[in-house]
Amino acid sequence: MSTITTRAEALALDRTDQLGTLREAFDLPTGIYLDGNSLGPLPRVTREALQHAVEIEWGNDLIRSWTKHGWIELPQQIGAQIARLIGAKPHEVVAADSTSVNLFKLGAAALRLQTGRRVILSEPGNFPTDLYILQGLTGFTPGAELRTVEPAKLEAAMDDQLALLVLTHTHYKSGQVHDMARLTAAAQKRGALVLWDLSHSAGVLDVDLNGCNADFAIGCGYKYLNGGPGAPAFLFVAERHQAKIASPLSGWMGHASPFDFTDDYAAAPGIDRFLCGTPQVLGMRALHAGLSVLEQVKPRQLQDKARRLGQIFLERVLEAGDGSLRLLSPRDPAQRGGHVSFAHEDGYAIVQALIARDIVGDFRAPDALRFGFAPTFLRYVDAWDAAEALLEIVATKSYDDARFRTRAAVT
Amino acid sequence: MSTITTRAEALALDRTDQLGTLREAFDLPTGIYLDGNSLGPLPRVTREALQHAVEIEWGNDLIRSWTKHGWIELPQQIGAQIARLIGAKPHEVVAADSTSVNLFKLGAAALRLQTGRRVILSEPGNFPTDLYILQGLTGFTPGAELRTVEPAKLEAAMDDQLALLVLTHTHYKSGQVHDMARLTAAAQKRGALVLWDLSHSAGVLDVDLNGCNADFAIGCGYKYLNGGPGAPAFLFVAERHQAKIASPLSGWMGHASPFDFTDDYAAAPGIDRFLCGTPQVLGMRALHAGLSVLEQVKPRQLQDKARRLGQIFLERVLEAGDGSLRLLSPRDPAQRGGHVSFAHEDGYAIVQALIARDIVGDFRAPDALRFGFAPTFLRYVDAWDAAEALLEIVATKSYDDARFRTRAAVT
Incomplete structure (x- = not known):
């Protein structure tokens, strides 16, 4: 270059x-705003979308907006908008909760898929919340263990105890990008699953999750996706895993028929089972609008x-x-x-x-x-x-x- | 009456x-809006607060708003606003995530406090997401079990295996209110902890958590608290439990020093440890404004x-x-x-x-x-x-x- x-x-x-x-x-x-990697600026279309959401959808139509204005479909619609930016299929991505909460869901789900394997591997200096969440998850999962090793030693540390490799694709501090294809293949060769945190990659790098055969991914909505402060996060589950994977956070929005109000949980088909509580509509509206800016790019x-x-x-x-x-x-x-x-x-x-x-x-x-x-x-x-x-x-x-x-x- | x-x-x-x-x-x-128990209407002050949050805070001040406009303190400020409505101290309540996610955090934390006791008790027909989350939690916690019994038989079902009683104070369908003082005392007498879901109570009933010696509570921000669609939820942890309780969802906002970016999790003192990821600022702004309407009431x-x-x-x-x-x-x-x-x-x-x-x-x-x-x-x-x-x-x-x-x- x-x-x-x-x-x-x-x-x-x-x-x-x-x-x-x-x-x-x-x-x-x-001036010059060089922090779009921390909080993306306000898209003009978002200002309008939020005004509509507040005054017309919430203010006037109230609960009817769940159907009339499609609130209930926002997690999937946003998922599809993000999918094209990260090399995923539309039905492999959904917007929900925070990056931290989504990492917990997928980390727990992956540990459960990997019977007999209890090690999660990551690197020291990874974005803190990723390490903190994995510490919380392994602390609450009997027998599970978090290991961190320097990037150069990751492949050597992959053994037959490895359940899940969790790495941030683009390092939050250095900007160093991991070789997603190579590390995914290496971990999978040892029988492990691989989860990528795309917080600093989505909307700025040409990520190819399916091209790399990634298993899971999470990411942030308020950086390069311009979703606004504390925007909803996203998560990706490769199609091949969707039918057999369970979220520990089995809230009603992940139920097959949430409005039947039955007592027993039955997971929704596909990625929807990783939804949990009622979606944060204002944040979803903003993220949906912000992503429209990237539609033609x-x-x-x-x-x-x-x-x-x-x-x-x-x-x-x-x-x-x-x-x-x-x-x-x-x-x-x-x-x-x-x-x-x-x-x-x-x-x-x-x-x-x-x-x-x-x-x-x-x-x-x-x-x-x-x-x-x-x-x-x-x-x-x-x-x-x-x-x-x-x-x-x-x-x-x-x-x-x-x-x-x-x-x-x-x- | x-x-x-x-x-x-x-x-x-x-x-x-x-x-x-x-x-x-x-x-x-x-017309006549009789669904404020599902989605409260738009307070005028919220319309203004959101416009300011979008155009000035996000649009102009961007990441500086975390301090300049106090975004970082919103979870605690909202907690204090809610506390006075539910008989809690200001530092016993915090706004975060969804009701479902908060139930998971506190349910897991309670199970961990209750060594040797593995039963969670609730009632059939409780609000579905509460039962679904408890099913997910017990499914991911070896040995744990969810039991549901009809309200009239709750006290008889409390035995020395009972770790946690989880009830919704006001039933989402019938509006029937449980006797919080009596059921809390009965469960605690058997050595159990008690968690109340206040989704249909906060902002409409004269709830007295501390007067009833409640251990934990959760609740919804978008019903009588008028926080807007998918508003952040809240959670309560009685002061006496705060120092010894751990959240499984140990995200960076619950860290003692989140901006030190250290690799090891150290829980924040007090209720703050139940924060997880980056707070949804737009939703927090709306909830903060909506609660101001109740300030003098x-x-x-x-x-x-x-x-x-x-x-x-x-x-x-x-x-x-x-x-x-x-x-x-x-x-x-x-x-x-x-x-x-x-x-x-x-x-x-x-x-x-x-x-x-x-x-x-x-x-x-x-x-x-x-x-x-x-x-x-x-x-x-x-x-x-x-x-x-x-x-x-x-x-x-x-x-x-x-x-x-x-x-x-x-x-």
């Missing part, structure tokens, strides 16, 4: 960018642009910088998701100094500066300008100011 | 109703008015009807929650005929007509007029029409 050495080249790239008009679909704040286009944006940024920082920013992400774009991270001992203050200039990235403890390059609304010139601002703040040490050093509770 | 025999008396009651002005806080649809006022509304309705139907509507609810208001149900073999069609007149109740299979008397926005004259409409539709058999007999998927 070639990079550029002047701002004029960035502007030239924007002029021929096939995704350039997508930017108009969003209500963007002033190919995942490969998103991946190409995101990686190119990140490459312009990181090459400029590396080439024009003083060396104090250490690259945490792979330099090779083929190994990287949509975000780029650097380490710096004053990382927190530098991020705050950038935010004061309306260039919004985020800080991840202990020392990472993280910048997300969402391909839907960023311009190539934004990547260039963000690099220039970062370089200037570091070179002038303008971040060395008390107002940038005070830590907020949430970072 | 005295009742009335003329419409003029209903109008007179409205003129002196201390809660009468609360009605102005809502955007109400045309005493639960006892809500209870008195709801029961009186229900009594006017049911007495009129019983006294002026042809006997074809069979009362499913207790006639004694002291034994009843906010809704009143009748059985009729043509129940489905009668409910549809009422809806065609903008009088919205609901149908619960196989034959129940259910009418909710939310004390916040209904007038006494609404209860009277709804009874008159029901009586006329039944007397004239005007419901006997093909357009009222076609079943929708969701009822």
Whole structure:
């Protein structure tokens, strides 16, 4: 992937960018928003959809909206919208609950399928909630055990006790992407099942779950899918597993006939059995609308642009910088998701100094500066300008100011 | 509780109703909405709060809103708002996930506290998702067992194997209210813990969890709490249990320091450990706003008015009807929650005929007509007029029409 050495080249790239008009679909704040990997911005269509949901659907039609406005079908409709972005069939994905809750459901279901195997394998430094949920799950499952080993040793750690491999496809901090096809095949060869967390991949990488023969996946709705703060999450169950798998969280929305009000649970056919309680309608409405922005876009286009944006940024920082920013992400774009991270001992203050200039990235403890390059609304010139601002703040040490050093509770 | 025999008396009651002005806080649809026990109507303040949340918080301030607009504190703030309605301390309640997910968390946590006891006791005909979740939980917990016995036999069924009693305080169909103090004491005397589902009680009855020494409770945000479709649910853990209880769904929002991004789970102190994934912010905003409508109201006022509304309705139907509507609810208001149900073999069609007149109740299979008397926005004259409409539709058999007999998927 070639990079550029002047701002004029960035502007030239924007002029021929096939995704350039997508930017108009969003209500963007002033400045350069490099946190679409944490909370995607507000799509204009979502503002309208939510107003309709509140005033007409809830306000006027009330409970009739479950059918009249199709509330009851939103989990499956959203599932189908997400499926095309992650290489799945429409009926293999459903929107529900949070990423954490969905990991618990599928982790427990997988352990139950894998009689006689009790080990879940993951990596240290995986996104914390994934490890926490797996610790909770194994703590509540007699005999079950969570093992974490460094990525390079994963394959060696796969033995005949392995029930389930759980990895985040794109690492939340470094942006490093696992080889989904290779690791899935290696684990399956040992008789294990494989679950991928796509939180930092869906909507930005060209994910191919079925091409990799993945068993299960989960992911987040509020990052590159633009579903809004705390949006519903999604889960994927490969068709071949759907008939024989059971959710521990067997709530009424996963029942074959929820409105028959019978006392005994009977799992719905297919993926629907992984629904649990009443869906959060406002969040579903927002996610449904946000996903419509991606309807005409190919995942490969998103991946190409995101990686190119990140490459312009990181090459400029590396080439024009003083060396104090250490690259945490792979330099090779083929190994990287949509975000780029650097380490710096004053990382927190530098991020705050950038935010004061309306260039919004985020800080991840202990020392990472993280910048997300969402391909839907960023311009190539934004990547260039963000690099220039970062370089200037570091070179002038303008971040060395008390107002940038005070830590907020949430970072 | 005295009742009335003329419409003029209903109008007179409205003129002196201390809660009468609360009605102005809502955007109400045309007609008489008797389904606030299923989905509460839209409070005006919520419409404004959601517009602000979408356009300013999400649209402009994006991830900064976690601190700037206090998103991160919403689960606890809402918990405190709900606590005063259910006889709990502010730090004993938190908003999170769905009622179903919260039941799973607390059910699993309770089983774990109760070493050597593996029975969960409930009643047949309890709200289905409660039974389904308990079936899922016991199915995934070796040795655990769910038993259901009729209400009259509950105390006799409490033995030294009983780990947890799970009951819905106000029955979703009949509106029958369990004696929380007596059943809690009886179960605790046998060494069991007790969990109350307050979905049909919170915001309409004068619930006193701590006065009854309850251990745990869960409940729904979208009924009498007016939190909007699929609103976040809540859960209560008595202070005395908080330090020694663990959630199986140990997601990052329940961690003592979620933003330290450490690999090992450490439960947050207190009720916060029952948070799991990222909170659904739009739903939390709506619930927070909806609860503000109840801020100045005493639960006892809500209870008195709801029961009186229900009594006017049911007495009129019983006294002026042809006997074809069979009362499913207790006639004694002291034994009843906010809704009143009748059985009729043509129940489905009668409910549809009422809806065609903008009088919205609901149908619960196989034959129940259910009418909710939310004390916040209904007038006494609404209860009277709804009874008159029901009586006329039944007397004239005007419901006997093909357009009222076609079943929708969701009822």
